[in-house]
Structure formats: C-alpha cells, structure tokens
Amino acid sequence: MNALQVDQVSFSFGDKVALDQVSFGIETGRLNALLGPNGAGKSTLIALFSRLYRLQQGDIRVGGVSLRRQPRQALRQLGVVFQQSTLDLDLSVHQNLAYHAALHGLSARAAAPLIEQELMRQSLLAHQHQRVRELNGGHRRRVEIARALLHQPSILLLDEASAGLDPASRLALNQHIRTLCAEQRITVVWTTHLMDEIALNDPVVVLHGGRVLAASSAEGIIAKTGHTNLNDAFRYMTQTAGASA
Numbered sequence: 001m002n003a004l005q006v007d008q009v010s011f012s013f014g015d016k017v018a019l020d021q022v023s024f025g026i027e028t029g030r031l032n033a034l035l036g037p038n039g040a041g042k043s044t045l046i047a048l049f050s051r052l053y054r055l056q057q058g059d060i061r062v063g064g065v066s067l068r069r070q071p072r073q074a075l076r077q078l079g080v081v082f083q084q085s086t087l088d089l090d091l092s093v094h095q096n097l098a099y100h101a102a103l104h105g106l107s108a109r110a111a112a113p114l115i116e117q118e119l120m121r122q123s124l125l126a127h128q129h130q131r132v133r134e135l136n137g138g139h140r141r142r143v144e145i146a147r148a149l150l151h152q153p154s155i156l157l158l159d160e161a162s163a164g165l166d167p168a169s170r171l172a173l174n175q176h177i178r179t180l181c182a183e184q185r186i187t188v189v190w191t192t193h194l195m196d197e198i199a200l201n202d203p204v205v206v207l208h209g210g211r212v213l214a215a216s217s218a219e220g221i222i223a224k225t226g227h228t229n230l231n232d233a234f235r236y237m238t239q240t241a242g243a244s245a
Contacts, residue, residue: 001064003028003155003187004049009058011044017210018044022058024205024215026155026189031181033198033218034191035234036207042191043083045207046159049189050080063154079148083160085140089133093124093143096132100147111150118146121184122176138169142176155187156180162197170197195231204230206237213237 002025011019019041026032036042047053049060051071060067062074087096094115101111119125122142132140141161148156158177162170174197180186190197198204198218206214206221214221214237218230225233 001028002026003063004189005061006045007059007061009045009048009055009060011041011048011053011056019048020210022207022210022212024212026187027203028187029181029185031178031188031190031199031202033202033204034189034207035193035195035198035204036191037193037238040193040207041210042207043159044210046080046082046157046189046191049078049157051075076151077154078157079145079151079153079155080157081141081144081148081159081161083163085144087132087140087143087147090131092129092131093119093135093146094128096143097147097150101150104151106150114150114152115146118149121149121180122146136169137165138173141165141173145177149186155189157189159191160193161190162192162194170194195229195234198230206234208238208241211241213241 004026006022006024009019009022034042034045044053048055055068062077065074067074091099097115097118098111101115119128122145124139124142124146127135127139132143135143162173165173177188177190181188200217200219202218204216204218204221205212216224222228222230222233225236227233227236
C-alpha cells in the first residue's frame, strides 16, 4: 500500500481549473518528487493534503485513511513545511519548537524528549538557544522540518523547501532529507521545479497544467520519452502537453 494515494482529485478556483482528475501514489520511506513548473498545481495539492483547502472532488488517502471522511486521523500522519517560512524570528530554535508543541496540546514534560530528539535528528542541538533570525537559510529550514516532525508523523510534505537557498545549502538540505528517508523510514513528498534535486531512482510525479503527465522513476520517465536526461524529458512532455491542449 502506498503511504499516500491521490484518487481523481479535481480542484478549481472559480472558473480556473487548478487540478484536473489527478491520481498518483506516494511510495513509503522514499523521497517522492512532485515535479512541475510554477502554476502546475503543486502548492494546491499541498494545501489539499494539509486541509488548508477542502476537497471538491475525489479523495486523498493517508496510510489508507480517507482525508475526506476521517480528516483528523489522516492529518495526524502528516507533517508540513510550506514554501513561506512561518517561524518566529525573534524566538530561539527551542522556543519555536516548544510553542508549536504547546499548540498541539503537548505538555512541557511530554514535549521535552520530542524536542530533543528532533534537535538531534536535524543536527540543531548546538543552535537550540540561538534566535532564528541569526541562522542561515539552510538551518532555518531544518528548524521547520524539526517542527513538522514533532508530533511524529510518518509523512513529511515539503513545498519548494529549497526556495531562496544558495546552491550549497540546497544540496545539503536535499541530502539531509534523503538521510532521514534512509535512516528513519520517513516518507517525503518534495515539490520542486529543479531537476538537479531529483535522483535517477526517485519516484517522480510530473504535474503540468493541473494534470499528471507521468508517474514513474526519473529513470523510467527519461527512457519512456527517449531522451538522455530528465531536463530534456520534462521539456518534451510539457511542450507536447501544451501543444495538444
């Protein structure tokens, strides 16, 4: 069973169709790339996963649990890092995590070991008493990841997590997430428009114009289109889809 399954999901903003009969599955314990240009529908999907938007048509199952019928049970399995940071820059790393834990109804005693665990897992122990505004972009993202994992979800959603980071920080963050997948068996949905963030064996869903153009490994997508790299394969698929629209 897939960790997350999207079934025939459509969503519109008035007359504008953002998602059109979208279906795909997310593999457990892997970095799953959701690849598409700006406006493809990636952030709309993340908003639906996290219930910022209500489902209009279709369903999403998280660990087999329907987001439409059992939203609280489904949401407990999800951690989310949005593209725009929502950290309090004037609080310390530890204070940000403690505040988030309190919002989830955790007592200080119950939260303490979870906060320590995430600080260790994200290599942030040495920074826990620093104010967030003193951290670089990569470390801020790690704080957001630690916060998203505090309630111990099985699936982590990362919406353009590397946006605004320099190339070295982007690479370090990507490698860090892959380590979490390999060592902690965390399932990741990584939305991006950058080909160099995707490995050949990564499961990839290509989204364009609100529709799924392909769902396979990056290597499989390259082979199916007859190209030699993902960038060319992606360009071919999106141009072909645009010409036939």
